[in-house]
Amino acid sequence: MKKRYRGYSSRKQNNDPNSVRAKKHLGQHFLTDENIAAKIADTLSYEGYSKTLEIGPGMGVLTKYLLKKDTEVHVIEIDTESVAYLGENYPDLEGAIHEQDFLKYDLSKIFGEAPFAVIGNFPYNISTQIVFKVLAQRDRIPEFSGMFQKEVAQRICENKGSKAYGILSVLTKAFYETEYLFTVPPSVFNPPPKVDSGVLRLKRKENYSLPCDEALFFRIVKMAFQQRRKTLRNSLKSMNLPDNLREDAIFGQRPEQLSTDEFIELTLKIQPYAISDQQ
Known part of the structure; x- marks a missing residue:
């Protein structure tokens, strides 16, 4: 028997593009361009996994x-x-519509331990949090693609030496190959956002485990960029590292000068002292 969904009136069952009202508090901007939607669907390879999760499908x-x-x-x-709306208009999704908050939901309830890709037109207000959850679930998410605010998408894919390069850039590149694909104008959304959007793709690295302590790596990257204008010698001062270590040339650089691999190298240098300090 087909499941009936509450909250959907009969007057809205005609595929009217205005059937669902965009809600500002949810950061909803509904994509209306079919060609762009098809291009985003094509960003995944659909190889090495058999399941895909779309976040925030809207209509x-x-x-x-x-x-x-x-x-x-x-x-x-x-x-x-x-x-x-989805329940009434997409019968192929029966049993596959999950009315949940992605950020809070245990995804193993959907897929068990099976690998899956993540895709979507992500709400701007939670897009960074979505990336952090994907990173935390990386052992099960080999591919990730979708649409962000353009500046956020560029930041994720940025390389060292740029003002846009930051925490998201370093942490994402530790586990995924990142690629900025194309820009999307506001005019193809209802309602149109005030900024351009950008579509990116993340493909998990073959070796996505770190050779250093992961929690310490995250801590160092975040501490460094919280005071990005300072050299690492000053931004990591609260770690109480020995003077002979802090004289190492790497501590004379600013965080945007270090690649992800160099942050890993930095973590390996600090790790023996940090572990000793915690004991």
């Missing part, structure tokens, strides 16, 4: 193209009205 403009791919599609959506 399913991207979903319809994902359903054409050789993958088992699930969607996770917090907006009750969108969930109802």
Whole structure:
């Protein structure tokens, strides 16, 4: 028996593009350009896994193209009205619509331990948090792609030496190959955002485990960029490292001058002292 979804009135069952009202507090901007939706669906390889999770599908403009791919599609959506719309208009999603908060939900309840890709037109207000959750679940997420605010997408894919290079850049590149794909103008959304959007793709590295203490690596990167204008010698001062270590040339650099590999090297230098300090 087909599941009936509450919150969806009969007057909205005609695929009217205005059927679901965009909600500002959820950061909703519904993509209306079919060509761009198809391009985003094409950003995943669909290789090495058989399941895909779309975050925030809204009215399913991207979903319809994902359903054409050789993958088992699930969607996770917090907006009750969108969930109802999807349930009535996308029968192929029966049993695969999860009315949950992606940031708080245990994804093993959807996929068990199976690997899966993540894709979506991500709400700007939680996009950074989405990336951090993907990083935490990287052992199960070999591919990730989707649309962000352009500046955020560029920051994730940025290389050292740039003002945009920061915490997200370093941490993401530790585990994934990053690629900025294309820019999307505000005019293809309803309602249009005030800024451009950018689509990126992350492909997990073959070796995505760190040769250093992961928690310490995250701590060092965050501490360094919290005072990005200072040299590492000063921004990491609260770690109480010995003077002979702090004389190392790497401590004379600023965080944006270090690549991800160099931050790993820095962590390995600090690690013996940090572990000793915690005992």
